[in-house]
Amino acid sequence: MKEKGNVFVVPAIVWVFIFTIFPLLYSFRVSLSSVSYGKITGFAGIANYLRMLSDYRFWSVLRFTFLFAAISVTATIFLGLFLAVLFNRKMRGIKFFRSLMTMPLFTAPVALGYLGVMMFYEESGPMNLLMQTFGLGKAPWLSQPGWATASVCLVDIWQWTPFAFIILLAGLQSISDEIYEAAVLETSSGWHVFRYITFPMISPVLGTVLMLRLVDAFKVFDIPFSLTSGGPGTATRTLTFYIYTQGLRNFDLGYASAMAYVLLIITMVIGLLFYQRYHGLYE
Amino acid sequence: MKRKKIGIIDVFIWIVVAITIIWVITPFYWAVITSFKKPVDVFRLSAIPWVQFHPTLENWKMEFTQRGPELFRGISNSIIIAVFASLIAIAIGTFAGYGLARYKYRRWKNQNMAFWFLSQRFLPPAATVIPFFLLMKTINIIDTRLALILVNTTFTMPFAILIMRDMFRELPNELEEAALVDGCSRFGVFWRIALPLAVPALVSTAIICFAFAWNEFLFALVLTYKNATPMTIIIAGTEHTQGVQFWYVSTRLLMAIIPPAILALMVQKYIVRGLTLGAVKG
Numbered sequence: 001m002k003e004k005g006n007v008f009v010v011p012a013i014v015w016v017f018i019f020t021i022f023p024l025l026y027s028f029r030v031s032l033s034s035v036s037y038g039k040i041t042g043f044a045g046i047a048n049y050l051r052m053l054s055d056y057r058f059w060s061v062l063r064f065t066f067l068f069a070a071i072s073v074t075a076t077i078f079l080g081l082f083l084a085v086l087f088n089r090k091m092r093g094i095k096f097f098r099s100l101m102t103m104p105l106f107t108a109p110v111a112l113g114y115l116g117v118m119m120f121y122e123e124s125g126p127m128n129l130l131m132q133t134f135g136l137g138k139a140p141w142l143s144q145p146g147w148a149t150a151s152v153c154l155v156d157i158w159q160w161t162p163f164a165f166i167i168l169l170a171g172l173q174s175i176s177d178e179i180y181e182a183a184v185l186e187t188s189s190g191w192h193v194f195r196y197i198t199f200p201m202i203s204p205v206l207g208t209v210l211m212l213r214l215v216d217a218f219k220v221f222d223i224p225f226s227l228t229s230g231g232p233g234t235a236t237r238t239l240t241f242y243i244y245t246q247g248l249r250n251f252d253l254g255y256a257s258a259m260a261y262v263l264l265i266i267t268m269v270i271g272l273l274f275y276q277r278y279h280g281l282y283e
Numbered sequence: 284m285k286r287k288k289i290g291i292i293d294v295f296i297w298i299v300v301a302i303t304i305i306w307v308i309t310p311f312y313w314a315v316i317t318s319f320k321k322p323v324d325v326f327r328l329s330a331i332p333w334v335q336f337h338p339t340l341e342n343w344k345m346e347f348t349q350r351g352p353e354l355f356r357g358i359s360n361s362i363i364i365a366v367f368a369s370l371i372a373i374a375i376g377t378f379a380g381y382g383l384a385r386y387k388y389r390r391w392k393n394q395n396m397a398f399w400f401l402s403q404r405f406l407p408p409a410a411t412v413i414p415f416f417l418l419m420k421t422i423n424i425i426d427t428r429l430a431l432i433l434v435n436t437t438f439t440m441p442f443a444i445l446i447m448r449d450m451f452r453e454l455p456n457e458l459e460e461a462a463l464v465d466g467c468s469r470f471g472v473f474w475r476i477a478l479p480l481a482v483p484a485l486v487s488t489a490i491i492c493f494a495f496a497w498n499e500f501l502f503a504l505v506l507t508y509k510n511a512t513p514m515t516i517i518i519a520g521t522e523h524t525q526g527v528q529f530w531y532v533s534t535r536l537l538m539a540i541i542p543p544a545i546l547a548l549m550v551q552k553y554i555v556r557g558l559t560l561g562a563v564k565g
Binding site for chain 1: 308536
């Protein structure tokens with residue numbers, strides 16, 4: 001009977017081998033090859049990997065990706081935690097509020113990017129018109145590197161704050177009332193309750209949110225593609241964006257595959273950290 | 284603890300609620316009203332229909348008449364791709380989820396297998412997009428819905444496996460054991476007892492997979508260019524041809540946004556598990 005169980009898992013395992021493992025191995029081979037016009041022409045060793053070291057565009061793209069991840073992940077988690085702590089109480093309409101908050105999560109990021117183009121349109125878009133009514137003048141939302149970075153982050157934060165909120169709220173709600181009641185007997189400070197009871201108890205959930213958000217932030221492509229096209233110039237190009245441009249627009253497939261492996265290593269490191277700390281959640 | 288300060292805290296909460304709702308709704312609201320605006324009104328700060336501008340159905344009419352075929356193709360491609368991808372993912376995922384929940388595997392331990400499936404959540408699409416492009420060019424299925432169905436199945440399957448594994452683990456085992464004693468085969472137990480009990484979870488998981496497949500963009504951009512383009516690509520194309528004609532752009536954005544958003548409202552119960560692949564129960 002034990003052996004029969006294989007029937008259940010084998011299809012999934014085979015699927016992963018065909019559609020994930022095999023493409024990854026193939027891509028590793030491509031990353032070690034010299035490629036011209038989409039055809040592998042020869043073995044290149046680690047030349048593609050060495051090329052990154054002297055490619056200033058790669059470094060600027062990598063810098064932006066880290067910057068974006070840092071800003072966006074920090075902001076979503078703080079905002080999400082703030083909202084979750086605030087709404088972790090019995091109140092009417094919380095279900096409606098939670099449902100409303102899930103809507104951004106299920107909106108195509110690429111659609112949000114174009115929605116952002118509409119909102120941030122510099123000549124008489126709503127954001128600038130609103131700022132002008134308050135006498136703040138126009139902001140170069142999409143045409144100045146600093147502001148464009150802010151816009152990309154803002155759209156991402158808008159979309160993913162609900163993610164942190166919903167999951168952290170679920171984490172908070174799983175802490176039983178008795179623990180709080182006991183804590184209240186000990187201290188009257190809300191901050192102490194949060195610092196010594198709430199925070200330690202939701203830290204695994206917080207860790208899960210952090211890891212998932214980090215991974216998604218490093219993979220981001222849709223929003224910069226649609227909102228700023230990576231611009232102005234190349235100021236808001238992410239690593240995935242650069243891989244896409246090099247590999248599938250300029251057909252420099254070897255180099256793009258090598259960069260994709262760097263991205264893979266970054267996300268796998270995050271994944272391993274996650275596994276180390278939270279494998280218990282999946283046992 | 285909270286009873287004493289109830290007044291101040293309540294006021295504060297309602298202010299935050301109001302701000303958050305406005306913050307979440309505004310972009311959607313803006314897309315909706317823009318799609319009913321005349322071009323003249325789009326570039327003025329006008330937000331209240333009938334008071335600040337006169338709504339018109341002109342944009343929607345134009346959209347369905349002039350660009351109807353392109354739009355129809357986009358929507359039907361999106362539906363076909365998302366439906367088939369989520370069906371295959373849920374079928375294979377349910378099997379694997381059941382296996383992981385009910386059997387102890389010896390060669391590969393259950394936990395390792397679960398994490399192996401989970402690790403695909405960490406895989407950047409950029410790492411597989413180039414090999415997929417090359418391989419699919421080789422077997423000549425670029426710009427077919429099949430290509431995107433395969434891709435989206437691959438991405439959504441880990442979700443299906445891990446969520447279904449969780450669901451089956453929470454079902455009581457006694458019923459299944461009793462059926463086994465009565466001479467039912469293990470597969471029969473799965474089919475007649477476990478599966479019917481898991482239907483609500485199954486439907487929700489399928490919906491979450493559907494939404495992910497519907498929203499996928501990078502692979503659609505690389506693997507399709509004409510016949511198999513889904514809605515996400517159609518809206519990206521609108522940007523280029525229609526530019527700042529936001530009154531047209533917004534109609535399409537809404538058509539891409541609304542289906543998964545409505546579906547999301549139906550799966551509230553499973554959303555936390557879905558988003559964390561079962562790590563957090565909500």
